[in-house]
Amino acid sequence: MKRISLAIALLAIIAVAYWAFYPSKPSIIFKMQSQGPAEGSSLSNISAITRSRDGRVLVTVIDNKKLRLWEAATGQPLREIESTEKEWLYSPAFLPDASAYAAVDSVSASDHQDGNVVFWNPDSGERTVTIENFNWPHAMKFNARGTLAAVGGISDLYLVDVGTHEITAKVEKAHRNGPIQALDFNASGDLLATSGRDGLVKLWHVPDLKLVRSFSVAQTVRPQRSTDGPVTVAANAVVFSHDQTLLAASTEEASVYFWEVDTGKELQKYLGDEPGPDQSFPSGIENSLIFTTDDKWLLTTDPGGRALRFLNPRKHGDYPTAISTGSDARIDAMDGSASDGSVAIAYREYHPGVPGPPVAKFAIWSPVPATK
Numbered sequence: 001m002k003r004i005s006l007a008i009a010l011l012a013i014i015a016v017a018y019w020a021f022y023p024s025k026p027s028i029i030f031k032m033q034s035q036g037p038a039e040g041s042s043l044s045n046i047s048a049i050t051r052s053r054d055g056r057v058l059v060t061v062i063d064n065k066k067l068r069l070w071e072a073a074t075g076q077p078l079r080e081i082e083s084t085e086k087e088w089l090y091s092p093a094f095l096p097d098a099s100a101y102a103a104v105d106s107v108s109a110s111d112h113q114d115g116n117v118v119f120w121n122p123d124s125g126e127r128t129v130t131i132e133n134f135n136w137p138h139a140m141k142f143n144a145r146g147t148l149a150a151v152g153g154i155s156d157l158y159l160v161d162v163g164t165h166e167i168t169a170k171v172e173k174a175h176r177n178g179p180i181q182a183l184d185f186n187a188s189g190d191l192l193a194t195s196g197r198d199g200l201v202k203l204w205h206v207p208d209l210k211l212v213r214s215f216s217v218a219q220t221v222r223p224q225r226s227t228d229g230p231v232t233v234a235a236n237a238v239v240f241s242h243d244q245t246l247l248a249a250s251t252e253e254a255s256v257y258f259w260e261v262d263t264g265k266e267l268q269k270y271l272g273d274e275p276g277p278d279q280s281f282p283s284g285i286e287n288s289l290i291f292t293t294d295d296k297w298l299l300t301t302d303p304g305g306r307a308l309r310f311l312n313p314r315k316h317g318d319y320p321t322a323i324s325t326g327s328d329a330r331i332d333a334m335d336g337s338a339s340d341g342s343v344a345i346a347y348r349e350y351h352p353g354v355p356g357p358p359v360a361k362f363a364i365w366s367p368v369p370a371t372k
Helices: 002-021
Strands: 028-035 046-051 057-062 066-071 076-082 087-094 101-108 113-120 127-135 139-142 148-152 157-161 166-171 180-185 191-196 200-205 210-216 235-240 246-251 256-260 266-270 298-301 307-311 318-324 329-335 343-349 359-369
Touching (some): 028 318, 087 139, 127 166, 139 180, 200 246, 256 298, 307 329
Antiparallel strands (some): 087 101, 148 157, 180 191, 200 210, 235 246, 256 266, 298 307, 343 359
């Protein structure tokens, strides 16, 4: 009898340990909502994608030269805006009330890049505001109220008052080794996270841009030789959880890190796979980290850049989603700006054996409860 009792107790302990430490699968899946038509030429690659908060309008950046507006529900084009000859466009974003959308641009000069933040009227396509004096900007993010914009340059960080169009704070050389890759405000707007090619994620207080702490994403999965010098792994995306307690970042090697915001403690780390002899790491994807609305999972691309996966920020768990572009396609951009939890992806579709260039498309996927 004692043996039976001990066996039952042991099984109970195993069951409790299993449910405590083994993460459950996500309780949601994604269903295709709409899809954009083919872009139609080898030069029409979608380099960035964003949507209004209500999810009605979508903006794509084509080859960093054109902005194209779409009706998200139907995938029908609404308007196209072309940049000037020497102007390059990056990081589009809508104001929270959708009264305007903006992007950063860099204009080539003889010995430098003049940068601006440009606003457009979504109804007329007219340029309404141009804010100047940024050094080669590559990334921009509005806070939740739409009162401030953070702009990341070649190495400098800027804070802009959207109402007055003035630069209110600046940090020179906020990141080294190249441009600031990505930015994100927390929901209350008092913290700003940035990621850079120096292998660091930095947390800044708003509005004075005082550094709070730094996080390293330096661990590489590349084969190392004794003759190799130190390897710097670029951090290419960063995002806060909706409840503001977590911070996530991804690297150029497809590794993903999670930290507690208040303490800086690392919670989980998902290292990318070491590439084969004839393979390379996928290039960084803009806005490639999206927390589910309940903050239980993070959506990001799989290591090959052909599908999305769920990552658990607290208990190690990695699950594929229903979002896949197929074996002959590659995701170029992601967006989670809409408030309904949907995800937009832009991708290139290849057709092996068929003449012609790859075709650029976008698709919007909506979360639905998973069936058991």
